[in-house]
Amino acid sequence: MSNDTGSARKARGPQRPTIRDVARLAGVSRMTVTRVLSEPDLVLPATRDRVKKAITDLGYVPDRTAGSLASRRTGFIALVLPTLTNANFSMVAHGLTEVLREKDYHLLISYTDYDLGEEERQLTALLERRPEAILLTGAKHRRSVARMLMMADVPVIELADLSSEPIQHAVGFSNHQVGRVAARHLISRGFRRIGAVASRPDRDQGDYRGEARIQGFEEELRAHGISTELVLRHGAAPVSYDHGVEAIGILLDREPALEAVFAVSDLSAVGVVTECQRRGVDVPGQLSVLGFGDFEIGRVINPPLTTIQVDFHALGKRAGHLLLDLLGGEIEDEPQSIDVGLNIIDRASIRDTTE
Structure with missing residues (x-):
């Protein structure tokens, strides 16, 4: 995890910030906040900038499904990968899907092209649709992303890396x-x-x-x-x-x-x-x-x-089982760090000069 996210982790709060919180911090009405989100060109630039700063400071993400999903049960799990062309990341998705479909969960998959800015944009879009959990690759993120994830009030699992200070949980290797x-x-x-x-x-x-x-x-x-x-x-x-x-x-x-x-x-x-x-x-x-x-x-x-x-298929399955345990209340929501290990496969491309 980068140093950028370390201080944000300490600020983790128990509840997802609301539009009321944004309005209070920005000193405007909730209607103004809504207008900034839906029709920003109709808001004075100074007011618009103040609202956007409040949104960033709070890690607020609009809830696009609030009106129709009062139960908060969406059945979707968000998975953010760096690329879709890497076979190992595909195996992670396969392993996850095999486990999650047993409980009728479905993956929403997005990719970042190894770009932290794109990761932030993708996560914002995914969180607007209220996934029941978020899985993302790696342990380095923008501070604003770490804040957003900590305020999302859903399980978060970082994959394919192990950090000394994960946002919540990690399944991977060093x-x-x-x-x-x-x-x-x-x-x-x-x-x-x-x-x-x-x-x-x-x-x-x-x-x-x-x-x-x-x-x-x-x-x-x-x-x-x-x-x-x-x-x-x-x-x-x-x-x-x-x-x-x-x-x-x-x-x-x-x-x-x-x-x-x-x-x-x-x-x-x-x-x-x-x-x-x-x-x-x-x-x-x-x-x-x-x-x-x-x-x-x-x-x-x-x-x-x-x-x-590294067995990436097994990594995906381990993450899936951890996620089901978290969503089902089978384990306490204490930070979990699971090392899937690694091994060397000797083939013919290395010569032994010690013989």
Whole structure:
């Protein structure tokens, strides 16, 4: 969780802010607040700005279903993912759906393209429809998003990352630990000229989980006295086959004697292998490659890709069972943090130099 959300977490209140609260804070009538929300051009700019500031400060979200759903039972669960094209996030949705459909809940899915601003817009739209719970990816959010979620008065579960201070609950794994495990694995095979490829971090748009992997990787290299100068952050998130092609080209031009490389995603790793083959660089004879994610394409390329695996389908199911327990009152609403673990799948893309 980012520092931005830490102070907001302490301000968590027991009730969802109302239009009356917004009107009181802005010093206007409830009708004026309604007009700002529905017909903002009819409100004087100064008044409109004052109301919008009150909305932001309170984390208020209009309730679009209040008039027709007095029971507050909508049957919808909101799921926010960074992308719909990543197979692992699809597996999270599958696992969730398998569990939730048993109790007749349905997913409302949106995606952010790794953009924190878009995450805020999507969550605002979802909350207006009163989902009974919210699941979102990662532990880094804007402060305004954390405030909004804490005031939503529904269970919130962060997925695919573990934070020391989750908003409420978390089901995932340590991306930082992924990086450390990756570095230790390559070092244990006898490599010293070790590189890595990831996307470039950005303030509002970036793969923060991938960056955590790279930071863990760098820490482990330094702990073993190995330089991090061959760790490359290149291009924007999300990473892809093309990203791997471009990044390994840069690294090999910089250090032709590179021995091993870690890619923060199997997608980049496959691009790395492809570009090596185009250049006549033998994998793993000259360069060993390690990925993350255990994507299907990594299993079928030649050589098959050694990777760090997380069972994302099981992650989705664990989150679903936790959610049903929370909604059903089976467990107290105390913060839950569930680590689904990770493991290395050894295939043929890494050479053991210790033999």
